[in-house]
Amino acid sequence: MTGDSRYEIHQDAYIKLVLHSLKHRSSAVNGVLIGRSSADGAAVEIVDSVPLFHSQIGLLPPLEIALIMIEEYYGEKGLSVVGYFHANERYDDLELAGVAKNIGDHITRYFPEAALLLLDNKKLGDLPKGKDRSPVLQLYTKDASTWKLAGSKGSNQLTIKEPSANTVLLDYISSEKWNDIVDFDDHLDDISKDWLNTELFA
Amino acid sequence: MVSKTEEEQVNRLENQVDNGGGGAWEYLCLVRKLKLRRSDKVLKYGFSILNDSKKRSALGPEEWTLYEQVAIAAMDCQRLDLAKEYIKNLQRKFPGSKRVGRLEAMLLEAKGSWSEAEKAYSSLLEENQFDQVIHKRRVAMAKAQGNISGAIEWLNKYLETFMADHDAWRELAEIYVSLQMYKQAAFCYEELILSQPTIPLYHLAYADVLYTLGGLENLHAAKKYYAATIDLTGGKNTRALFGVCLCASAIGQLTKGRNKEDKDGSELPSLSAVALDKVYKKQSPTKISLLSSTLKNLKISL
Numbered sequence: 001m002t003g004d005s006r007y008e009i010h011q012d013a014y015i016k017l018v019l020h021s022l023k024h025r026s027s028a029v030n031g032v033l034i035g036r037s038s039a040d041g042a043a044v045e046i047v048d049s050v051p052l053f054h055s056q057i058g059l060l061p062p063l064e065i066a067l068i069m070i071e072e073y074y075g076e077k078g079l080s081v082v083g084y085f086h087a088n089e090r091y092d093d094l095e096l097a098g099v100a101k102n103i104g105d106h107i108t109r110y111f112p113e114a115a116l117l118l119l120d121n122k123k124l125g126d127l128p129k130g131k132d133r134s135p136v137l138q139l140y141t142k143d144a145s146t147w148k149l150a151g152s153k154g155s156n157q158l159t160i161k162e163p164s165a166n167t168v169l170l171d172y173i174s175s176e177k178w179n180d181i182v183d184f185d186d187h188l189d190d191i192s193k194d195w196l197n198t199e200l201f202a
Numbered sequence: 203m204v205s206k207t208e209e210e211q212v213n214r215l216e217n218q219v220d221n222g223g224g225g226a227w228e229y230l231c232l233v234r235k236l237k238l239r240r241s242d243k244v245l246k247y248g249f250s251i252l253n254d255s256k257k258r259s260a261l262g263p264e265e266w267t268l269y270e271q272v273a274i275a276a277m278d279c280q281r282l283d284l285a286k287e288y289i290k291n292l293q294r295k296f297p298g299s300k301r302v303g304r305l306e307a308m309l310l311e312a313k314g315s316w317s318e319a320e321k322a323y324s325s326l327l328e329e330n331q332f333d334q335v336i337h338k339r340r341v342a343m344a345k346a347q348g349n350i351s352g353a354i355e356w357l358n359k360y361l362e363t364f365m366a367d368h369d370a371w372r373e374l375a376e377i378y379v380s381l382q383m384y385k386q387a388a389f390c391y392e393e394l395i396l397s398q399p400t401i402p403l404y405h406l407a408y409a410d411v412l413y414t415l416g417g418l419e420n421l422h423a424a425k426k427y428y429a430a431t432i433d434l435t436g437g438k439n440t441r442a443l444f445g446v447c448l449c450a451s452a453i454g455q456l457t458k459g460r461n462k463e464d465k466d467g468s469e470l471p472s473l474s475a476v477a478l479d480k481v482y483k484k485q486s487p488t489k490i491s492l493l494s495s496t497l498k499n500l501k502i503s504l
Contacts, residue, residue: 028380055376056376056379056407056410057379058379058381058384059410059413059414060413060414061409061410061414061441061445061448062441062444065448068495068499069493069496072492072499073492089380090346090348093348097380098381098382099382187486188440190485191481191482191489192485194488
């Protein structure tokens, strides 16, 4: 259970999370990761993601409704919640917020290898400069009772399935694609908005 | 705080200007009036007006208000070069002005020169200790530097003097929620409800905080405030409808096996469920099955 795992995130799931953060630059945002364990149990596949909130992240009611609906929808497809994503309010803040840890703890109760991803703004800002193919996210996993940051030397690694994901991401950023992202907050304010973002990459 | 119609109006204008349909000045005025933070658009449209000498002179004295608005937007977008230029123009037009002095201090803040900005704000405050904007910039600076406890301290001090500033109470409540200090957040919302009891947003936020605090008493109270929100919004607030269902479910779980008197026998949960069902059928039919399973999960029957 606390053995090292590889974490592989699909491009669409990855891009949704970053675009969501870019849509709400002056607030913290969060989301959940959807996926499954690989057949051999040595890796976790993050197949999709659902952007959740951009305001009052510490409140339970919207989170509970969102999780019920998300688990219901993805459960039918044989997928479950395998992690949590968080982007802090401030540019240079890489501290793991209490709320993030709490929600992460809750998820590990159902999926012990849950991944906690934190947006790394500096890495995101540096993307246009280099040819970095690694995700602009920090990976945390639960080790006993604390969340530990995965280093580049450890075997807990986060990779993006599609190697050109960052190029696609930069493309979307320049076309301001973040405007089209819908999160659960948007849905609760106007339920005609689709938190599944089915049309986003269509 | 904006109403739904106001937000729709602004978005419509924004779309119009985005697609070349004109109306930039109306948009900028509306954003200013509603105190919205849309800095990238304000910068883009403001810049195009200010850069065009014909458009600029057509504004008359409003030109200077626009300089101020776009300077602030430029700082928000880290275009400090533009901000500096606009502030210089304002300095030339209004030498010795406190209002421009405030912008200069904000520029220091935007640069990250915290101690210089702090000095500038302090000296401005010496001359006018009731300048609310400057007090709030102090809070913003503390927040920007990651000194959240400092921000809370400043904000509390500010509210001792300016206790009618609802935006400040909301900001404080939101900071408390982000730190999971729910009791303190509840206090802020109580103040807001006391002073503005007909604003549904406060009842809703208070209910959310009470639910998060948990415990039977808080859940019952949360249910009342969700009900108040439903009342004040004519049943149109989805969050409040869900809130009622969540409360009923949580109360049911806590009172399992207790006497019937402790149980909650009102019709409110099922009425909310019916309302949710109706609105999902109309506006989000693809998600109706998810709604049904959610209600089933919460043990609410239609």
